Amino acid sequence: MQLGTQPLLHNAARAMASGMLSLLLALTAPAAPDPLAIADARVAQVSWRLQTANVALCPQHAPLPGLSLQMRDQYGPADRAATGLGDRPTLSAVVPGSAAARAGLKVGDALAGINGTATPVASDKGATFATVGRADAQLAAALAKGDAMIVFGDGRSVTLTPDQGCASEVQLLPQKGLNAGADGQIVQIGGKLYDFAANDDELAAVIAHELSHNFLGHRNQLDEAGVSTGLFSGLGKNGAKLRQIEFEADRLSVWLVARAGYRVDALPPFWARLGQRAGILISDGTHPGFKERVRRIEAAVAEVATQRAAGQPLIPPVQ
Incomplete structure (x- = not known):
């Protein structure tokens, strides 16, 4: 599988050229799985297992939430609308058995705030890792002090109590x-x-x-x-x-x-x-x-x- 920023929705113009029935099928068919989200989920799960299983072998420990965040500005401008992502960092992975899973976090949840501070907003410029990196750092800083209060875009909130793992x-x-x-x-x-x-x-x-x-x-x-x-x-x-x-x-x-x-x-x-x-x-x-x-x-x-x-x-x- 090649990772990248490929569109996730069917090409509506092609469907229109094939007639109304084809258009309806295209609009109702499920979106193809996002390869970047799949990759994030896989890396998050493998990393979490390695870091939580090896606490006895690493000198520095850190709180691990067991999730991965994704933002639309990780994609090129032409592909962003097709991702369905909003302005805020969104969960692309929740590791089974992790703190995030126990707290009831779900893939697709958008994080609006952490401990009373708003999360970063996606940029409208070229593809960048910087914005989601700031969101990751904000969450890590909150968890370093203990539990973190997560507020979602729909107004819900949960308390996230992290696991201890190797710091990386x-x-x-x-x-x-x-x-x-x-x-x-x-x-x-x-x-x-x-x-x-x-x-x-x-x-x-x-x-x-x-x-x-x-x-x-x-x-x-x-x-x-x-x-x-x-x-x-x-x-x-x-x-x-x-x-x-x-x-x-x-x-x-x-x-x-x-x-x-x-x-x-x-x-x-x-x-x-x-x-x-x-x-x-x-x-x-x-x-x-x-x-x-x-x-x-x-x-x-x-x-x-x-x-x-x-x-x-x-x-x-x-x-």
Whole structure:
């Protein structure tokens, strides 16, 4: 599936050309599922499971609502009317079993206010992630203080009591490529990499790897060591440090995936397939060669299997 900003309604002009009956069928047929909303829901659910299942393995915790917000200005101007979205941030996903689900929040609910402050209004300019990012930040700030009072566009209100999970915000950037990144607080997944993940086990591998960078404090380590990530950064000691943190994130991600209930045996073939697809982009000196990465991931998968067979807690042994 290619993510993007495709119209969701049937082409009325084509229906009119086919006659009144075709027009009536077009107007009464259900709208096609929104691929961006579907993707948001999938990323939200996988991220929530990883973050709530691994509280014991991450140093910083945060309140997690278990929802995803969407705004019409994430779409290009030509496609906005077809989304059916209004001016306010709207729920595109509610994770089953999460705080949002327990509070009765539903997909399609528009948030007008949080703790007495109005939510951001969609821009009329080009497609942007900035507005929904402000809405996410507003909700996170409210939950950091405790429960949040949510007021919907129709006047209803609920109190949202969040779950505790690992502190990181996970974002899907539909227009980005076959890559992902983490800056210590935020994880971003490119749309092409999202598409490449064939199932939730593989998507969990991607998100868990980037979460591992945040949990292990890799951004701060690189900054303190003065490690460059620019041109020729894969050379010498600089490159050696970058490759080391990739191995560390690969290893921890296996336990994050296992503890969240996803299939760890899906990880080695996924990374092998991604390595073959990405080629030099994933083995340019800043990242280890994919064959060595797969070998080490297979070793970690074997360690998890050993712990399970022995009835031991799934915790990565200190190396």
